[in-house]
Structure formats: structure tokens, C-alpha cells
Amino acid sequence: MSAHAVRRLRSSDSATASEVEVGGDRSRGWIDVLAFHPETxxxxxxxxxxxxxxxxxxxxxxxxxxxxxxxxxxxxxxxPKRATGCLLLLASRANDDRVASNRASIDDGFRIRARELGDIIAGGLIPPRTRAIAMIDPASRRRAWCRPLWIDGRRSPAPYADYADFLRALGDPRRRTR
Structure with missing residues (x-):
């Protein structure tokens, strides 16, 4: 998933770094992907x-x-002049169900959704003090790679039942999405 996100971000003129170490001795962590759009x-x-x-x-x-x-x-x-946290989820029915069961928290904590996140990646500005959430399908070649959540009105079902189904699909070229 990381390689897919990095490839897509770089195609939008963002500089990227993966597994960026942050913190100190007692609370070390790694940011999965850090992306910087130099123009904005x-x-x-x-x-x-x-x-x-x-x-x-x-x-x-x-x-x-x-x-x-x-x-x-x-x-x-x-x-950087501004930053926001982004949660990118594997496009699966299990994640759609989990998001739906946590809808109030998702709506409150992640106000930027797929369409607006796509605009931000393309060079738009971030609204202050909020986070983003979207789904991604690493096997997809769609231009709009940040996909809406089911609760946001996405019409098509997620391409995978869960993570295990995604892994099975990687090995079966007939199941790869476009």
C-alpha cells in the first residue's frame, strides 16, 4: 500500500519519504509516508x-x-507551512463496516474526505485543524485514487472483503481491479 501511495503522490508533484522516524528514546515512532507539496x-x-x-x-x-x-x-x-494527518485505509468491506460502526468519531475527527483530499494532493490548501480519511485500492489504476468511504455515499462496493481477500487477489490477475 505504501508504494502505491508514494507513486501516486509523486505523480502529483509531491516529494515523499517513507517510514520517517520521529520521537526520541522513550516514544519512538515511524510516519508511514510524509508527503510535501513544495508549491503550497x-x-x-x-x-x-x-x-x-x-x-x-x-x-x-x-x-x-x-x-x-x-x-x-x-x-x-x-x-512546510501547514500539515494535516491522513488516514488511508485499504478499500475493503471490513473497513467500511468498521468505519460505519465508528461513524460519529470518524465524522468528528476526520473532516476532510476523499474528494477534498484529492484536491489537496493536487495542490490545494488544507482547512485548519482537521484530519483526512479516504480508502485506497493498491491494485487500481483509476485516476481518482483516493476513494470515498461507504458512509460518504460511494456507490460501488469495496473491491475486497478484508485484508486476506486483498492478499488473495494480488496472486490472482483475474481479480485485480482497474
């Missing part, structure tokens, strides 16, 4: 998840990573 000064702190086990833990991690992201970006020679 926008920094995306991206957490990739194949499954949601603990939404609160994801929110805490994104908050901590965002606080550390400016220093990490400066170490990479980037000069």
Missing part, C-alpha cells in the same frame, strides 16, 4: 492501515506524528 507548503502525515483495530490509537498516533512532522520535514530539507 502542504505537508501530509499519512498513516496507512489495512484494517482498523483501534480508532483511538490511530487518532493518537496521527496527532503525535503531526506534532513531530515539522521537525522531520526540516531534516529532509522541506519547509
Amino acid at each position: 507548503g502542504t505537508l501530509l502525515v499519512i498513516e496507512l492501515k489495512t484494517e482498523i483495530h483501534d480508532l483511538g490509537q490511530i487518532e493518537r498516533s496521527l496527532g503525535r506524528y503531526k506534532r513531530e512532522a515539522f521537525a522531520a520535514a526540516r531534516r529532509l530539507g522541506w519547509r
Whole structure:
């Protein structure tokens, strides 16, 4: 999933870094993908998840990573003006169900959704003090690679039942999505 996100972000003129170390001796962590759009000064702190086990833990991690992201970006020679945390989920029915069961928390904590996130990646500005959420299908070649959540009105079902189904699909070229 990381390679897919990095490839897509780079095609939108963003500089990227994967597995960026943040924190110190007692609370070390790694940002999955850090993406910087130099024209707008926008920094995306991206957490990739194949499954949601603990939404609160994801929110805490994104908050901590965002606080550390400016220093990490400066170490990479980037000069960000603004940053936001982004949760990119594997496009699966299991994740759709988990999002639906946590809808109030998702609506409150992740106000930027797929369409607006796509605009931000393309060079738009981030609304202040909010996070983004979208789904991705690493096997898809669709131009709009940030997919809406089911609760946001996506019409087509997710291409995979769960993470295991995604892994099976990787080995079966007939099941790869377009």
C-alpha cells in the first residue's frame, strides 16, 4: 500500500519519504509516508492501515506524528507551512463496516474526505485543524485514487472483503481491479 501511495503522490508533484522516524528514546515512532507539496507548503502525515483495530490509537498516533512532522520535514530539507494527518485505509468491506460502526468519531475527527483530499494532493490548501480519511485500492489504476468511504455515499462496493481477500487477489490477475 505504501508504494502505491508514494507513486501516486509523486505523480502529483509531491516529494515523499517513507517510514520517517520521529520521537526520541522513550516514544519512538515511524510516519508511514510524509508527503510535501513544495508549491503550497502542504505537508501530509499519512498513516496507512489495512484494517482498523483501534480508532483511538490511530487518532493518537496521527496527532503525535503531526506534532513531530515539522521537525522531520526540516531534516529532509522541506519547509512546510501547514500539515494535516491522513488516514488511508485499504478499500475493503471490513473497513467500511468498521468505519460505519465508528461513524460519529470518524465524522468528528476526520473532516476532510476523499474528494477534498484529492484536491489537496493536487495542490490545494488544507482547512485548519482537521484530519483526512479516504480508502485506497493498491491494485487500481483509476485516476481518482483516493476513494470515498461507504458512509460518504460511494456507490460501488469495496473491491475486497478484508485484508486476506486483498492478499488473495494480488496472486490472482483475474481479480485485480482497474
